[in-house]
Amino acid sequence: MIIGVPKEIKVQEYRVGLTPAGVHSLVGNGHSVYVETQAGVGSGFSDDAYEMAGAKILDSAAKVYAIAEMIVKVKEPQNIEFPLIKENQIVFTYFHFAASRELTEAMLASKAICITYETVENDDKSLPLLTPMSEVAGRMAVQVGAYYLGKPQGGKGKLLGGVPGVKPANVLILGGGVVGTQAAKMAAGLGANVTIMDTNLSRLRFLEDTLPPNVDTQFSTSYAIQEHLAKVDLIIGAVLLHGAKAPHLIKKEDLLRMEKGTVLVDVAVDQGGCIETCKPTTHENPIFEIDGIVHYCVANMPGAVPQTSTLALTQATLPYVQLLANLGWEEACKQNNSLSKGLSLSKGELLDVRLIG
Ligand SMILES: NC(=O)C1=CN([C@@H]2O[C@H](COP(=O)(O)OP(=O)(O)OC[C@H]3O[C@@H](n4cnc5c(N)ncnc54)[C@H](O)[C@@H]3O)[C@@H](O)[C@H]2O)C=CC1
Ligand SMILES: CC(=O)C(=O)O
Numbered sequence: 001m002i003i004g005v006p007k008e009i010k011v012q013e014y015r016v017g018l019t020p021a022g023v024h025s026l027v028g029n030g031h032s033v034y035v036e037t038q039a040g041v042g043s044g045f046s047d048d049a050y051e052m053a054g055a056k057i058l059d060s061a062a063k064v065y066a067i068a069e070m071i072v073k074v075k076e077p078q079n080i081e082f083p084l085i086k087e088n089q090i091v092f093t094y095f096h097f098a099a100s101r102e103l104t105e106a107m108l109a110s111k112a113i114c115i116t117y118e119t120v121e122n123d124d125k126s127l128p129l130l131t132p133m134s135e136v137a138g139r140m141a142v143q144v145g146a147y148y149l150g151k152p153q154g155g156k157g158k159l160l161g162g163v164p165g166v167k168p169a170n171v172l173i174l175g176g177g178v179v180g181t182q183a184a185k186m187a188a189g190l191g192a193n194v195t196i197m198d199t200n201l202s203r204l205r206f207l208e209d210t211l212p213p214n215v216d217t218q219f220s221t222s223y224a225i226q227e228h229l230a231k232v233d234l235i236i237g238a239v240l241l242h243g244a245k246a247p248h249l250i251k252k253e254d255l256l257r258m259e260k261g262t263v264l265v266d267v268a269v270d271q272g273g274c275i276e277t278c279k280p281t282t283h284e285n286p287i288f289e290i291d292g293i294v295h296y297c298v299a300n301m302p303g304a305v306p307q308t309s310t311l312a313l314t315q316a317t318l319p320y321v322q323l324l325a326n327l328g329w330e331e332a333c334k335q336n337n338s339l340s341k342g343l344s345l346s347k348g349e350l351l352d353v354r355l356i357g
């Protein structure tokens, strides 16, 4: 198969869809790989490294899209990429269709085969291609939250862990899946007073048994969340209803119950956000304030640490890229149940109704 890897063009997105090691393995299996010039540079991979691995370098995205039977990338196609996507072309990437009707309509119109990383799902309901980036984003959420709690950044001016004789900050994590668990570990490690909420009781039992003693678990209800608002310093939004739009657990009027300088990091923003007042931001302008509350809502957080994220992502995606390249999308999806869950749009038809935003 002919595989194309364009350079990511979302604002300050430095990840890339395939590493030179991935190229080497695909070329070894008889496939051809075309990489846009400088596509890997932000992740530490030069054009030369791709060429040594067997790729051909092309000087524009248009040429990559024109030649490829399958595009392997990271983020959802941006508006200027829409016209480049062809009928029957496989596009394998994060799409987050539930957050964008415009993207959904553009991809339907393209009649491409869209396979979404974030809905590839194992029989145990885990999400093998979302998990690695959720691990990154969960850990990052605490780093950025701690930073924006600083007074110069608009925060309350609190150190997450406090110091001897001074209480630590209160961190509330909504959702105890991959993002929430990694965030809880990091916040606990820094000494914060952490509460993690979920609606899944068996998940809460697991978290209670495995997380450090400065993490409390609590069943997630609107009432329980309200009780935290007056004393919380940092809220991390980490809920997910697979493929669907996130529920709004924090409403606009709830901001008035928080102290000025409270920080909200809504990691779930890529599925529409679980905090009503969140709207997507970029690494260039990551925050905004409403009613004195700092909102951080970057939809591609792992893009800021590409040297970690590209390796973490591509080690998970490569086996699926191999399968698609070896068998074609129809046979690959027939043979692999997890991959078939990611098949979202095919030739102008919406296959997964959860995606409607
Ligand atoms: N902004 C970014 O750069 C990134 C965003 N994400 C997003 O983060 C979100 C979370 O991802 P994961 O942790 O991997 O998902 P996950 O499926 O592992 O965890 C989600 C958890 O939310 C829980 N949940 C559902 N409804 C709830 C409610 N009402 N209250 C409390 N908990 C509830 C579920 O039971 C589940 O345990 C997703 O939207 C994902 O796309 C992931 C990576 C990067
Ligand atoms: C999951 C996702 O959207 C990201 O890693 O950017």
Ligand SMILES: [Mg+2]
Binding pocket: 208, 211, 212, 213, 214, 215, 216, 217
């Ligand atoms: Mg405990």
